Amino acid sequence: AAEKIRLIPQDFFAELCEQIIQHLNHKIPGINTAELCQRIQTSGVDINIGDLAKIANTLSFLFSTAARNNLSTEELVTTLGSGISTLPKHAVQVIRHVWNEQGKAIAVSEDARDMATVGQFVDMKWKLGVAMSSDTCRSLKYPYVTVTLTVADPSGQITDRSFEMTIPQFKNFFRQFKEMASVLETV
Numbered sequence: 001a002a003e004k005i006r007l008i009p010q011d012f013f014a015e016l017c018e019q020i021i022q023h024l025n026h027k028i029p030g031i032n033t034a035e036l037c038q039r040i041q042t043s044g045v046d047i048n049i050g051d052l053a054k055i056a057n058t059l060s061f062l063f064s065t066a067a068r069n070n071l072s073t074e075e076l077v078t079t080l081g082s083g084i085s086t087l088p089k090h091a092v093q094v095i096r097h098v099w100n101e102q103g104k105a106i107a108v109s110e111d112a113r114d115m116a117t118v119g120q121f122v123d124m125k126w127k128l129g130v131a132m133s134s135d136t137c138r139s140l141k142y143p144y145v146t147v148t149l150t151v152a153d154p155s156g157q158i159t160d161r162s163f164e165m166t167i168p169q170f171k172n173f174f175r176q177f178k179e180m181a182s183v184l185e186t187v
Helices: 002-007 010-024 033-042 049-068 073-081 089-105 110-116 167-186
Strands: 120-131 142-152 158-166
Touching (some): 002 049, 010 033, 010 049, 049 073, 073 089, 158 167
16 A cells, blocks of 8 residues: 555655545545546556555544544554555655644444444435337336435445336335335434
8 A cells, every 4th residue: 555655656655645534523424436546546656546445445444543542643644654565755744744734523332333334325316217128128108217426424424325216116116215214203
């Protein structure tokens, strides 16, 4: 990861660290590595989304472990310096600054840790479509609903999951959401 971190300009690395801290503080649902990766690539850096996601996971683990162990800024920097592959100087400076400014605010309660192992729902979009024809059938006129769920996984990576449902399936899906809403109102 240290070799890939060397590629990332300091301002983008700082933005990534700040987003991770905000995610760990439950202020944002996750880190949009796809959007950040695209911006880094546009600036001329050759990095792929998989490498950026690994860096984000590593930094998330670093910050959450430091919070769990209640490390001071100097203890964190000393620990980073004793690693097998040393981080670039600009990365250590950014980590020092971000941890010094925002690190102490990370709440590491047992409930938050348990919730983080599941992931978090961010958004849902849906659209109604009609299949007019296919290779094997000339006249379908078959309505369907496409649902796209945006989810932040436990590490904070935001991903979209899409699926299609028939109208009866969507009605059942909607009914279940109404049941959940009525149960939540009683809590």
